[in-house]
Amino acid sequence: MQSFDLGKEGLRALNSALHGLKGQTNMTDWEVVNPKGAHAIAAGVDAPVDITVRGSTGYYCAGMNKQATIRIKGSAGPGVAENMMSGTVIIDGNASQYAGATGRGGLLVIKGNASSRCGVSMKGIDIVVHGNIGHMSAFMAQSGNLVVLGDAGDALGDSLYEARLFVRGSVKSLGADCIEKEMRPEHYALLEDLLKRGEADGKAKPEEFKRYGSARKLYNFNIDNAAAY
Amino acid sequence: MCGIVGLFLKDPKLEPKLGAMLTDMLITMTDRGPDSAGIAIYGGAKDGLGKITIQSANPDKDFKNLDGDLHDAIGQPVTILVKSTHAVLEVPLDQMAAARSALAHLRPTVKVMSVGDAIEIFKEVGLPKDVASRFDVSKMKGTHGIGHTRMATESAVTTMGAHPFSTGSDQCLVHNGSLSNHNGLRRELIRLGKTFETQNDTEVAAAYVSRKLEEGQSLGQALESGLDDLDGFYTFVVGTKNGFGVVRDPIACKPAVMAETDQYVAFGSEYRALVNLPGIEDARVWEPEPATVYFWER
Numbered sequence: 358m359q360s361f362d363l364g365k366e367g368l369r370a371l372n373s374a375l376h377g378l379k380g381q382t383n384m385t386d387w388e389v390v391n392p393k394g395a396h397a398i399a400a401g402v403d404a405p406v407d408i409t410v411r412g413s414t415g416y417y418c419a420g421m422n423k424q425a426t427i428r429i430k431g432s433a434g435p436g437v438a439e440n441m442m443s444g445t446v447i448i449d450g451n452a453s454q455y456a457g458a459t460g461r462g463g464l465l466v467i468k469g470n471a472s473s474r475c476g477v478s479m480k481g482i483d484i485v486v487h488g489n490i491g492h493m494s495a496f497m498a499q500s501g502n503l504v505v506l507g508d509a510g511d512a513l514g515d516s517l518y519e520a521r522l523f524v525r526g527s528v529k530s531l532g533a534d535c536i537e538k539e540m541r542p543e544h545y546a547l548l549e550d551l552l553k554r555g556e557a558d559g560k561a562k563p564e565e566f567k568r569y570g571s572a573r574k575l576y577n578f579n580i581d582n583a584a585a586y
Numbered sequence: 587m588c589g590i591v592g593l594f595l596k597d598p599k600l601e602p603k604l605g606a607m608l609t610d611m612l613i614t615m616t617d618r619g620p621d622s623a624g625i626a627i628y629g630g631a632k633d634g635l636g637k638i639t640i641q642s643a644n645p646d647k648d649f650k651n652l653d654g655d656l657h658d659a660i661g662q663p664v665t666i667l668v669k670s671t672h673a674v675l676e677v678p679l680d681q682m683a684a685a686r687s688a689l690a691h692l693r694p695t696v697k698v699m700s701v702g703d704a705i706e707i708f709k710e711v712g713l714p715k716d717v718a719s720r721f722d723v724s725k726m727k728g729t730h731g732i733g734h735t736r737m738a739t740e741s742a743v744t745t746m747g748a749h750p751f752s753t754g755s756d757q758c759l760v761h762n763g764s765l766s767n768h769n770g771l772r773r774e775l776i777r778l779g780k781t782f783e784t785q786n787d788t789e790v791a792a793a794y795v796s797r798k799l800e801e802g803q804s805l806g807q808a809l810e811s812g813l814d815d816l817d818g819f820y821t822f823v824v825g826t827k828n829g830f831g832v833v834r835d836p837i838a839c840k841p842a843v844m845a846e847t848d849q850y851v852a853f854g855s856e857y858r859a860l861v862n863l864p865g866i867e868d869a870r871v872w873e874p875e876p877a878t879v880y881f882w883e884r
Contacts, residue, residue, distance in 0.1 A: 394860075435841060
């Protein structure tokens with residue numbers, strides 16, 4: 358176990374050490390103490406390592422993550438796991454704005470609530486939120502899956518493309534071109550897997566969710582649909 | 587950007603440390619806005635006295651014998667505490683208006699930063715650490731306070747363009763964001779008798795809240811009204827003699843984190859600003875919801 362005191366050694370030293378891990382490494386277990394809300398903790402990691410951050414983080418923690426499993430034992434500031442490519446990020450507390458934004462792959466798990474714009478422009482990432490999500494979540498989401506065990510705020514899935522949104526609780530309002538869709542057998546199977554990987558299988562069952570997706574009316578401009586924009 | 591910090595103390599034991607705690611929080615937010623910084627601190631004046639905080643570009647000349655000159659003008663004793671470019675005048679409460687008009691006559695270039703029973707405002711161009719040390723903020727006592735570090739977007743980087751803005755007795759407001767309807771609103775408020783020192787958007791929001799309070803609204807009601815009338819991006823933190831309020835616009839892209847314990851309610855633009863507060867590990871920490879008014883009054 359490599360233990361790193363961010364208060365003493367500083368962010369740049371931490372991220373240089375993590376960026377130095379290429380391919381196979383025998384330093385697979387990392388612990389970061391005293392994060393104190395610092396920005397960009399463990400951003401840009403590209404190695405199959407396990408990193409535990411003991412406390413709350415600031416902006417862009419685990420941004421652009423590839424391969425690594427990053428656990429935050431606290432809450433995360435804006436843009437956590439932004440543009441994640443692969444790997445897993447698990448947050449014990451809450452996540453601030455635009456969690457998992459533009460993510461291309463991997464799994465983001467938020468055990469508390471996520472605030473506004475969760476999964477905005479997601480492009481393949483899977484996001485599992487145990488609590489609620491704020492307004493404008495999954496705005497322009499292109500692919501991937503967003504699973505919410507609690508409620509969703511205003512304008513869910515506005516201008517959505519092909520991402521799948523599963524919400525167990527209430528949805529305050531749907532955004533433009535986002536509609537409820539039927540749950541088919543493949544969706545139950547997908548949800549079962551996501552709930553398990555998102556450490557939520559004891560908390561919710563696939564049949565409790567509704568699915569939301571794109572009505573596909575805004576893909577190309579059509580004057581008859583002008584009112585929908 | 588811009589950085590905001592705020593602290594509302596519930597535990598009187600922390601009151602001697604208010605200035606030191608706010609200074610530490612504000613310095614942590616330096617990289618959100620290095621143009622100018624300011625702080626409003628509410629600490630009671632002696633019984634029967636009120637405070638006028640003033641600022642001058644020529645403090646040696648303007649503050650010299652000002653207490654004596656004001657005494658002569660209003661016929662009551664006035665004390666002055668000079669701190670760099672600012673000074674705090676203590677004036678009998680029933681003579682506050684007389685002292686202000688005498689001040690405008692005696693020292694026409696001096697600016698009034700705040701007036702009230704409890705409030706003092708210190709603000710200048712420069713980094714939070716320099717502004718705080720210039721005014722010895724870390725030694726100040728009080729019940730609640732608000733700090734701001736500015737990255738200017740709407741108007742010039744000047745002392746008067748720094749936050750907090752005070753447009754009513756014991757009131758102040760700080761802002762992260764930018765308003766888009768401030769020119770129209772300023773014209774309306776001028777018609778209603780408000781005066782403005784700057785072209786700054788935040789000063790309009792402060793004057794708007796002051797006007798609503800004058801109309802008899804509570805702080806909470808005034809902030810609710812603002813959700814309808816103020817257009818743009820904002821996270822506001824507002825101080826009054828007894829209270830402290832927070833509101834974010836409905837889009838809520840300007841960050842805000844709050845923490846509450848038995849000892850205090852704290853506000854920070856980022857969680858970083860709160861990490862050194864006592865008992866933060868066990869505090870209730872949350873993000874204020876969009877278009878939702880929060881306030882605490884004692």
